[in-house]
Amino acid sequence: MALASGLLVLILSLLFVGARTQPSQFGKIPLGSQLSPISETRSWLSPSGHFAFGFFSQGNGFAVGIWVVGQPNNTVVWTANRDDEPVSFGATVHLSGEGKLFLRTEQGNENLIANVSEVADSASMLDSGNFVLFNGSSAIWQSFDHPTDTILVGQNLTFNDTLVSSVSSSNQSSGRFILPLQTDGNLVAYPKKSASLSVDAYWSSNTYRNDKKGLNLYLNNQGFLLMDTVSAKPVLLARSSYSCNNKTTIFRATLDADGIFRLYSHCLENKTSWIVHIEWSALDDQCNVLGFCDFNSYCTGKGTNADCSCYPGFAFNEPSERFSGCYKNVTESFCTGTDEGEIYDVITMENISFERYSYSVLDTKKENCGLSCLEDCLCDVALYINERCEKYTAPIRFGKKDINATSIAFFKVQTTPAAPPMGQTVITESKKSLIVFLAIAFGAVTFLCFVIAISTFCVSSVEADVSAPDEINLSSWAYQCFVAGQLDKLVKDEDVEFESLERMVKIGLLCVQHDPAVRPLIKNVILMLEGSKDIPTPPSIAPFNISA
Secondary structure, three states: OHHHHHHHHHHHHHHHHHHHHHHHHHOEEEOOEEEOOOOOOOEEEOOOOOEEEEEEEEOOEEEEEEEEOOEOOOEEEEEOOOOOOOEOOOOEEEEOOOOOEEEEOOOOOEEEOOOOOOOOOEEEEOOOOOEEEEEOOEEEEEHHHOOOOEEEOOOEEOOOOEEEEEEEOOEEEEEEEEEEEOOOOOEEEEEOOOOOOHHHOOEEOOOOOOOOOOOEEEEOOOOEEEEEOOOOOOEEEEEOOOOOOOOOEEEEEEEOOOOOEEEEEEEEOOOOEEEEEEEEEOOOOHHHOOOOOOOOEEEEOOOOOOEEEEOOOEEEOOOOOHHHOEEEOOOOOOOOOOOOOOOEEEEEEEOEEOOOOOOEEEOOOHHHHHHHHHOOOOOOEEEEEOOEEEEEOOOOOOEEEOOOOOOEEEEEEEOOOOOOOOOHHHHHHHHHHHHHHHHHHHHHHHHHHHHHHHHHHOHHHOOOOOOOHHHHOHHHHHHHHHHHOOOHHHHOOOOOOHHHHHHHHHHHHHHOOOOHHHOOOHHHHHHHHHOOOOOOOOOOOOOOOOOO
16 A cells, blocks of 8 residues: 555656656746756757757856757857846746746846736747747747847847847857847948947948838748838848758848848758858958947958957057957147157058048148148048048047058157166156256246346336447347347356357247247247257347437
8 A cells, every 4th residue: 555655656746747847848838937057957948949048158157048059059049138247057047926037146136037017827938939928828028029139030120129249159248239220211230339320330221111111120931031011022131042951940130249240041960960051241341340440440351350450559458359449559648748749750551441520631742741640739640532631539430451542541659769767766866857957947947038028128227338229128139139140249258158148048039029929838948948949030029219
């Protein structure tokens, strides 16, 4: 009797286990089911076993999504809450007894995967790749209505739906490119880091419709990618051309991480092994994808072997991610410090093109274009094209090396060599010496200008040994001595170094000009004093009228 009871319990237990595992094998998933990344029930399979919903590896953890089951790698076609951080091995997915589908993290946080007001009573992973929540026979939520980077056979992309590329094949987070189906009926590809204006578009389906009714993108089971309307014949964008010899075939259209929209076919070789073919590409060259290389960098190469490089004077933001753009590699702004052209130079590059929104355009010769940029503190690069010089300031976007481009680019770079390493004591003493020098120079110039200026306006109080009344106006007198080459009259019998005297007089005459626009800036006065900047010839100074 006891043996019979034991056998009955064992049979009932086996039936219970069979009932619990049957949904993951045959498609229907009851309330109370759950998944874990470290348990045997890591995913729920479609009836054919070709699609699965559950945990997949991403980064240092796991994400939740749908994939084509295959060898050697699975192909992810949908991701839940794709921009959330990867979860740890302690996370679980629940189709709760209350009819909610959510992810519970190891810390106990619950994040909804399907946000619906109705209550589900079951779920299914379908052979189409669509994960569906049901209430009775009605679908209340499906993954097909929330595409990420891919559409599958039977899935529609409708008005205001958008495909967003992934970061990479191993990182399903939102990437750098978008493909929205616009309300005007156009399917258009843009860099995500843009205003999605017409100038930002790098590919379009050209399916504009005036009626704006019923337009959608769909993929049929023959591998035809179509744009459909209720009032016009469908527009064929792409079609499969590879024959799978009557084997099981899965089609998908994906906005890939490089920004190119492609149609793929997966041909089943055996139970889990697929041969994947690219049936169609919206573009053949990655460098034609605007924003493939981010700000201040340019694209080189052909096909799918493109690379990004920084412009002269720029360095990578992230050296390990060459498409992430570059920053201006200078120690100070071009608009500060010494005059332009004294510590900067230009580097010339040919066959470069980028987005052309210049702040200045000059009709000049090619030889003068780079010099114009060098002398303009706002200019980072000048582009000589069509016999004109266009000047730009960073950031520079949409750059590429194009052998068909006849332009010449002049990039302004900093050329001052780095100082040799110095000990802390030497550095400190150098700073002290520099401060002392600047203080003396500034004081001397200020005092000189002050003396000349005061003397100019206070001549009824100065007693001078002069031969003519005009000589009492010191600034005018000094200028006349300068022009006549008779600076010795200013110092009489004093023994002075003539070149230094001439430099000081010229600077003084510039400092007391009646027109403020002619007076030099103090930083230029210092450069003139130390001899590193040429001193222009002072304009004439009109003499005061002296009454007898």
